[in-house]
Amino acid sequence: EVQLVQSGAEVKKPGESLKISCKGSGYSFTSYWIGWVRQMPGKGLEWMGIIYPGDSDTRYSPSFQGQVTISADKSISTAYLQWSSLKASDTAMYYCARPLVPTVTSAAFDIWGQGTMVTVSS
Amino acid sequence: SYVLTQPPSVSVAPGQTARITCGGNNIGSKSVHWYQQKPGQAPVLVVYDDSDRPSGIPERFSGSNSGNTATLTISRVEAGDEADYYCQVWDSSSDHPRVFGTGTKVTVL
Numbered sequence: 001e002v003q004l005v006q007s008g009a010e011v012k013k014p015g016e017s018l019k020i021s022c023k024g025s026g027y028s029f030t031s032y033w034i035g036w037v038r039q040m041p042g043k044g045l046e047w048m049g050i051i052y053p054g055d056s057d058t059r060y061s062p063s064f065q066g067q068v069t070i071s072a073d074k075s076i077s078t079a080y081l082q083w084s085s086l087k088a089s090d091t092a093m094y095y096c097a098r099p100l101v102p103t104v105t106s107a108a109f110d111i112w113g114q115g116t117m118v119t120v121s122s
Numbered sequence: 123s124y125v126l127t128q129p130p131s132v133s134v135a136p137g138q139t140a141r142i143t144c145g146g147n148n149i150g151s152k153s154v155h156w157y158q159q160k161p162g163q164a165p166v167l168v169v170y171d172d173s174d175r176p177s178g179i180p181e182r183f184s185g186s187n188s189g190n191t192a193t194l195t196i197s198r199v200e201a202g203d204e205a206d207y208y209c210q211v212w213d214s215s216s217d218h219p220r221v222f223g224t225g226t227k228v229t230v231l
Binding site: 106114 | 123153155157159164165167170171176208212214218220221222223224225
C-alpha cells in the first residue's frame, strides 16, 4: 500500500525550532516529488513547497521562502519540514503529499499524509 | 500570483446535483484538480486534469473546464458528500505555481 506517514502533533513555544517528518512507503520514494501544504485553523489549503528526493531539487512558494526549510533523506524515505524560529502564526495543520505521476512537479496530489498539527503558544 | 475564486458555500438536497465553480483568468488553458476534505481528515483527490477520476472515486464526480471557469459536478448527491472542496492548478508562468482555490463548503440539506 502506498502511504505517507507523518510525525505526531507538536506543541512549541515562540522562538523554538522544529522539524516534522513524512515517511513514504509502498513506492519508489526517489521517483516522486513530495510537497508540503499548510492549513491554518478554519482556513484553506496553501502550497508551501516541494522536493524531489532523488536529487533534493527543492522549490518554495514565495510566501514561505526563507520561513521554512524542506529537505529529504532518501536513505530512509523521509521528507522533512523545519523551522528555525517558530511564531504563533505558524500554528496550523501541515500535510505532506505526493503527486499522481512520477517526476512531474505539477501533477495532482493523490497521496496525502494524515497531517501534523503544530501549535505554537507561549 | 494566480487567483482561483470559489463560492464559499453550496447547498443541495440529497439526490440532486451540486455544481461547484472555480474561476480564474483563462483557467481553461490549465489542468484543474479537485480535492474533497471532510472535517478532521486529509484532502482526497476526486478529479484531476479537468475531468479524470482516480480509482475508487464514484462516477458521480465529474469535472469540466473552459474559458475562465472550471466546474466540479456531483450528481445524485449523498449525505457523505458533505465536505469542503478545493480546486487547484499549476501555473507554470508564476513564481507561485501550485495554487489552491478558496474552497467551497458543500452542505447536504
